[in-house]
Amino acid sequence: xxxxxxxxxxxxxxxxxxxxxxxxxxxxxxxxxxxxxxxxxxxxxxxxxxxxxxxxxxxxxxxxxxxxxxxxxxxxxxxxxxxxxxxxxxxxxxxxxxxxxxxxxxxxxxxxxxxxxxxxxxxxxxxxxxxxxxxxxxxxxxxxxxxxxxxxxxxxxxxxxxxxxxxxx
Amino acid sequence: xxxxxxxxxxxxxxxxxxxxxxxxxxxxxxxxxxxxxxxxxxxxxxxxxxxxxxxxxxxxxxxxxxxxxxxxxxxxxxxxxxxxxxxxxxxxxxxxxxxxxxxxxx
Amino acid sequence: xxxxxxxxxxxxxxxxxxxxxxxxxxxxxxxxxxxxxxxxxxxxxxxxxxxxxxxxxxxxxxxxxxxxxxxxxxxxxxxxxxxxxxxxxxxxxxxxxxxxxxxxxxxxxxxxxxxxxxxxxxxxxxxxxxxxxxxxxxxxxxxxxxxxxxxxxxxxxxxxxxxxxxxxxxxxxxxxxxxxxxxxxxxxxxxxxxxxxxxxxxxxxxxxxxxxxxxxxxxxxxxxxxxxxxxxxxxxxxxxxxxxxxxxxxxxxxxxxxxxxxxxxxxxxxxxxxxxxxxxxxxxxxxxxxxxxxxxxxxxxxxxxxxxxxxxxxxxxxxxxxxxxxxxxxxxxxxxxxxxxxxxxxxxxxxxxxxxxxxxxxxxxxxxxxxxxxxxxxxxxxxxxxxxxxxxxxxxxxxxxxxxxxxxxxxxxxxxxxxxxxxxxxxxxxxxxxxxxxxxxxxxxxxxxxxxxxxxxxxxxxxxxxxxxxxxxxxxxxxxxxxxxxxxxxxxxxxxxxxxxxxxxxxxxxxxxxxxxxxxxxxxxxxxxxxxxxxxxxxxxxxxxxxxxxxxxxxxxxxxxxxxxxxxxxxxxxxxxxxxxxxxxxxxxxxxxxxxxxxxxxxxxxxxxxxxxxxxxxxxxxxxxxxxxxxxxxxxxxxxxxxxxxxxxxxxxxxxxxxxxxxxxxxxxxxxxxxx
Numbered sequence: 001x002x003x004x005x006x007x008x009x010x011x012x013x014x015x016x017x018x019x020x021x022x023x024x025x026x027x028x029x030x031x032x033x034x035x036x037x038x039x040x041x042x043x044x045x046x047x048x049x050x051x052x053x054x055x056x057x058x059x060x061x062x063x064x065x066x067x068x069x070x071x072x073x074x075x076x077x078x079x080x081x082x083x084x085x086x087x088x089x090x091x092x093x094x095x096x097x098x099x100x101x102x103x104x105x106x107x108x109x110x111x112x113x114x115x116x117x118x119x120x121x122x123x124x125x126x127x128x129x130x131x132x133x134x135x136x137x138x139x140x141x142x143x144x145x146x147x148x149x150x151x152x153x154x155x156x157x158x159x160x161x162x163x164x165x166x167x168x169x
Numbered sequence: 170x171x172x173x174x175x176x177x178x179x180x181x182x183x184x185x186x187x188x189x190x191x192x193x194x195x196x197x198x199x200x201x202x203x204x205x206x207x208x209x210x211x212x213x214x215x216x217x218x219x220x221x222x223x224x225x226x227x228x229x230x231x232x233x234x235x236x237x238x239x240x241x242x243x244x245x246x247x248x249x250x251x252x253x254x255x256x257x258x259x260x261x262x263x264x265x266x267x268x269x270x271x272x273x274x275x
Numbered sequence: 276x277x278x279x280x281x282x283x284x285x286x287x288x289x290x291x292x293x294x295x296x297x298x299x300x301x302x303x304x305x306x307x308x309x310x311x312x313x314x315x316x317x318x319x320x321x322x323x324x325x326x327x328x329x330x331x332x333x334x335x336x337x338x339x340x341x342x343x344x345x346x347x348x349x350x351x352x353x354x355x356x357x358x359x360x361x362x363x364x365x366x367x368x369x370x371x372x373x374x375x376x377x378x379x380x381x382x383x384x385x386x387x388x389x390x391x392x393x394x395x396x397x398x399x400x401x402x403x404x405x406x407x408x409x410x411x412x413x414x415x416x417x418x419x420x421x422x423x424x425x426x427x428x429x430x431x432x433x434x435x436x437x438x439x440x441x442x443x444x445x446x447x448x449x450x451x452x453x454x455x456x457x458x459x460x461x462x463x464x465x466x467x468x469x470x471x472x473x474x475x476x477x478x479x480x481x482x483x484x485x486x487x488x489x490x491x492x493x494x495x496x497x498x499x500x501x502x503x504x505x506x507x508x509x510x511x512x513x514x515x516x517x518x519x520x521x522x523x524x525x526x527x528x529x530x531x532x533x534x535x536x537x538x539x540x541x542x543x544x545x546x547x548x549x550x551x552x553x554x555x556x557x558x559x560x561x562x563x564x565x566x567x568x569x570x571x572x573x574x575x576x577x578x579x580x581x582x583x584x585x586x587x588x589x590x591x592x593x594x595x596x597x598x599x600x601x602x603x604x605x606x607x608x609x610x611x612x613x614x615x616x617x618x619x620x621x622x623x624x625x626x627x628x629x630x631x632x633x634x635x636x637x638x639x640x641x642x643x644x645x646x647x648x649x650x651x652x653x654x655x656x657x658x659x660x661x662x663x664x665x666x667x668x669x670x671x672x673x674x675x676x677x678x679x680x681x682x683x684x685x686x687x688x689x690x691x692x693x694x695x696x697x698x699x700x701x702x703x704x705x706x707x708x709x710x711x712x713x714x715x716x717x718x719x720x721x722x723x724x725x726x727x728x729x730x731x732x733x734x735x736x737x738x739x740x741x742x743x744x745x746x747x748x749x750x751x752x753x754x755x756x757x758x759x760x761x762x763x764x765x766x767x768x769x770x771x772x773x774x775x776x777x778x779x780x781x782x783x784x785x786x787x788x789x790x791x792x793x794x795x796x797x798x799x800x801x802x803x804x805x806x807x808x809x810x811x812x813x814x815x816x817x818x819x820x821x822x823x824x825x826x827x828x829x830x831x832x833x834x835x836x837x838x839x840x841x842x843x844x845x846x847x848x849x850x851x852x853x854x855x856x857x858x859x860x861x862x863x864x865x866x867x868x869x870x871x872x873x874x875x876x877x878x879x880x881x882x883x884x885x886x887x888x889x890x891x892x893x894x895x896x897x898x899x900x901x902x903x904x905x906x907x908x909x910x911x912x913x914x915x916x917x918x919x920x921x922x923x924x925x926x927x928x929x930x931x932x933x934x935x936x937x938x939x940x941x942x943x944x945x946x947x948x949x950x951x
Contacts, residue, residue: 045935046826047921048872057918059929062584066918095917157918165871165922165947187445190481201476225445228470229481236476259452261468261488 014112018134020105020141021088024076028101029108029134029141034090038104041067041085049165051156058098060089066157069100073155092150097157108136115143177209178247182218185226193226197233201240209242217248224260231265286569287328288381294321295370295377296638302367303641307358315352318366322348325373327506330453337376340391343398344369350402365397367642431462436490436501437515440508444484449508451488457504462494572668575628582625583910586815587929589618590907594931619908622815629669633711633720634662636675640682640709647686654693654704655686664711666718670809673789674720677782681722681805682707684779689726689803699800701725714808717833723804729755729797737763755795759783787920792942794892808942810925816911818938820904820930821887824874827936828900829909829928834941836888836895838903843882852951856886856897863888863897864948868939871923871947877901891941896948898939911938923947 018029044056044067053072057064067087071079087098118130129149134141150157179200183189204212214234222230237244246266249257257263298321301314322345329337344366350356372394379386436458440449458464471485492501498516505514589611596604596611637659648655666674690696690705697703710721731754738745738757745757757763758779786793786807797803810816818829819838845857846865855862865886869877878884878901887898909928912935914921925940 043934045927045937046874047918047937048874049922057914057927057935059933059935062587062912062929064912064914064917064927064935097917165943187448187482194479194481198476223445224451224486225481225484228445228485229479231470232473232479232481232485233476235472236474239474259455261466262470265468265470 015109017107017109018141018143019088019107020136020139021086021101022103022105023070023074023101027105027139027141028144029110029136030088030090030144030146032107034092034146036089036091036096039087039089039098040083041081041087041100054156055100060096060098063096065089065096065098067098067100068155068157071100071102090146090150092147095150095157097150108134108141110134110136110141110143118142177211178213178215180215180218181230183220185219185222185229187223187225189221190225190229193229197229201233201236204237204240204242211243211245212237213245213247215247216250216253219250219253222253222256224256227257227260227262227265231262234266284332284381287332288377289569291325291328291377292374294325295374297321298370299367299642300638302363302370303645305358305363307360307363310351310358312352315348315358319345319348319352323503324506331450331508332448334376334380336386336391337373337380340369340373340376340395340398343395343402344373347398347402356402362401365394365401369394369398431493431495432518433463433491433493434498434501435517436492438488438490438505438509439513439515440484440486440488441510441513442483444486444508446482451508454504454508455490458490458492458501461496461500461504462492464493465491570628575668578625579629582622583815586618586622586908586910587931589614590909591931593907622908626667626815627665629667630665631668631671632663632665633671633674633718634659635671636678637662637709637711639675639679643679643682644686644707647683651686652692653686653690655690656704656706658706658708659710660708661711664713664718666711666809670718670789673785674807674809677785677807678709678720678722680779680782682709685722685724685726685803689724689728691727695727718809720807720809721804723802725802728799728801728803729758729795730799734758751797752795755797758795759793816909816928816938817906818909818928819887819906820936821885821900822902822904823868823872823900824876826872826874827904827930827934828868829907829936829938830887830889830898831925831938831941832906834889834891834939836890838885838887840884841881841886846881854881856881858888858897861895863895865897865899866944866948867899869899869901889941889944891945894945894948896941896944898944909936909938 017032019032019035020027020029022028042058044058046056047054047066050056053069055067055069057066059065069079084103085100086102086104087100088104089096089098114136115132115134118127118132120127129145129152131143131145134143149155181193183193185193214230219226234244257266298318301318305311305314322341326338326341326345329335329341347356347362348366351358351362372391375384375386376391378384455464455466459466467489469487469489471487473479473485494501501516502514593611593615596607599607601608640659641657644655644657685707690707691699691701693703696705706725708721708723710719710723712719731751734754734757735745735747735749738760741760741763743757743760745754759782760780763778763780783793786809789809791807791809794806794808795803796806816829817832819832819835820827820829822828839858841856846854847857847862848854852870854865856865857863865881867877867879868874869879878899881899885900885903887900887903889896889898911926912928914924914927921937923940923943924937925943926938927935928938930936
């Protein structure tokens with residue numbers, strides 16, 4: 001890891017730390033302050049009538065936490081659940097939510113001058129949830145506004161959208 | 170008039186109200202133990218640095234002084250602040266703190 | 276003194292709040308023409324208590340107002356001035372003013388000084404003597420009672436007063452100086468103090484009060500008056516008052532019983548002889564107060580959490596022990612079964628700590644209804660039924676807002692004006708009924724009125740206006756449900772009472788957040804009822820665990836009527852989703868959980884599976900599950916905290932093996948059936 005940690009603070013914002021993770025071929029970064037812990041993928045209790053990326057809920061030390069699989073949300077082809085599968089437990093919008101990703105990498109520090117605005121591009125994540133592109137060493141990281149993503153309507157994590165059961169399967 | 174004495178002087182200080190009395194116990198205990206091994210006839214208790222004192226603090230002081238007396242020593246209060254005097258007066262505890270022996274002159 | 280007193284204020288604030296509530300309750304119910312003496316004494320006592328506390332803790336602004344109020348109440352209770360309805364109104368406002376002052380000190384909220392002044396003016400107008408309001412004059416925190424208000428002008432006597440304070444006098448932050456000052460203002464006063472001898476410094480607790488005070492007082496006041504000075508500070512048995520002339524030595528014993536009349540250990544001074552009928556301040560026939568202690572809510576919550584964890588752990592043990600041979604491990608099994616029983620008992624006790632009678636919220640409504648009805652020009656009587664019904668403290672707090680909104684609704688839109696009522700042949704005054712009752716494992720709270728009822732056509736019209744799907748063939752029940760849509764209000768005039776802001780949708784949301792549900796019943800011209808059904812406790816549930824496919828669900832025991840394995844002859848299939856089970860002469864519709872929850876591999880044929888009969892909202896359903904697993908007490912874990920309400924469930928739980936299981940909601944099942 002050969003990144004330089006910038007200590008100069010530019011006006012209007014400072015240096016922030018990000019957790020980097022991969023989904024498919026892309027590398028993403030999210031605000032480290034919203035990460036509570038990182039776990040493996042364990043038994044999940046299925047919730048009927050939830051979107052397919054909503055795998056269900058788990059017991060996290062006595063608290064019920066929903067698990068969403070971002071790989072399904074971003075339409076990845078091959079999705080496996082094995083001992084290498086990683087779940088990022090995040091604290092977002094006052095809730096604890098788990099997010100399945102392909103892998104988790106380092107925590108990087110990015111200063112504002114290392115971040116460029118995001119171009120419109122169609123892979124994976126909707127660009128309205130992207131706050132920029134960061135450069136760490138030679139790596140390009142897609143900076144995700146995780147709160148906006150989790151809170152968006154199509155995630156159906158917040159109440160309101162109808163999740164009524166049906167008589168038939 | 171301020172009285173100065175030397176090695177028979179024990180300095181009290183800090184918060185002697187209900188909020189602080191628990192914190193005073195250790196040093197008072199410690200000094201009592203020291204006294205047990207020393208051979209003093211009288212000790213002087215300097216109250217100048219007591220920041221605040223209430224009924225509980227006065228009770229503590231009285232009980233402690235009684236313990237000193239039980240060990241065969243005399244205890245005398247010195248340099249009481251005005252507010253401490255007033256508190257003792259208002260609570261009518263003066264008679265608990267009088268010492269029959271004449272004050273030392275240094 | 277350099278001490279942060281704020282931690283001790285809370286008790287004063289809490290107790291004063293209780294006193295103010297009691298005062299309000301009595302004023303609202305009192306008949307000015309024929310006031311009850313005990314009640315007059317009780318309000319006097321309450322005001323006096325607040326005044327004393329305000330003095331001890333240094334809130335001179337409160338002292339002034341309560342002092343004025345107390346003096347007036349003293350006159351009233353001695354029948355020196357007659358009570359009128361106007362005076363009661365002023366007293367109620369005085370109570371409001373004091374509440375505002377208290378809240379100002381407690382929360383830092385703003386205090387309307389003009390209102391305080393107005394109240395003081397009104398109070399002084401009644402008594403005819405002028406009173407300085409706290410704004411215009413500096414007042415000492417302990418002003419002695421003005422002697423001209425003391426009607427009894429007895430001749431002077433000398434009393435010997437011995438005060439042996441309780442051991443926690445210091446830790447209760449009691450200041451003796453103001454008490455001595457007050458006594459010295461009552462006459463000729465001498466004071467001597469002593470400290471109990473204590474010679475063992477090693478085990479000396481400096482927070483424990485060892486002081487004793489002996490006083491003589493030559494005064495024209497009565498011993499009762501003297502006792503009242505110590506009211507906030509001492510219990511009955513800690514004050515000894517004797518008529519005497521000779522001073523005596525201080526006797527350093529704690530807890531002596533008073534020689535003058537029937538002292539009861541640990542009772543407040545004014546409860547001198549509480550078993551006597553008409554006893555000072557006590558209603559005849561009322562049983563003695565059971566003793567209680569104040570415990571912080573955080574501590575109770577902590578206790579409940581730990582209790583929940585204990586239940587889970589006990590379940591884990593039970594699970595693990597299942598595989599062990601019952602004969603070889605007989606002792607273990609016996610121990611575990613004992614553990615289960617003890618855990619259950621402990622859990623019930625712990626849960627009951629958090630239970631409060633619903634009167635806590637019901638009590639605000641007499642005042643609210645009175646004021647609001649006056650404002651709206653309507654005549655309304657409020658009936659409270661089942662006030663002693665208990666429910667979890669957390670629910671009691673959350674219920675307050677929705678209930679308030681519903682009551683305001685009834686007042687505003689339900690009950691008609693007296694003229695309108697007479698025109699339709701009703702009595703001019705309407706009635707609002709607040710009812711609470713425990714039913715099965717739930718608490719049912721109801722707000723009903725005998726007003727105009729809901730207007731079906733107007734609701735349909737408004738709904739259509741708001742582009743909600745409506746049809747004329749909708750049942751009344753479905754039409755009433757429309758008013759839960761956000762922003763819905765058919766009030767023609769949005770009054771500031773209930774038509775704005777808080778809608779029925781917020782009521783619904785709040786009730787759902789408590790795990791409850793709302794139903795509306797209404798008949799045009801006769802009235803409406805809104806029924807809220809809440810779970811009895813928020814935390815623990817008796818349930819039956821069942822398996823469907825490879826998933827486990829918990830079915831609340833109090834929803835289950837029975838379980839059975841049907842014979843083919845009991846089943847009547849008219850199409851896949853229309854199977855009924857014949858049980859004791861009735862045909863109960865069958866619902867396949869495997870289908871509803873999209874679970875692969877669930878057993879398909881009912882005769883190879885298990886059918887559970889459940890009941891909710893007056894309907895019976897048969898649920899098809901693969902297998903019954905066992906009965907458990909489960910800790911209810913919220914799904915909404917981090918996720919959302921899942922249809923068909925009432926929360927989740929953690930099984931003995933650490934997995935999450937959903938708790939089935941019988942009412943959701945019934946509603947699902949109805950909506951098919």
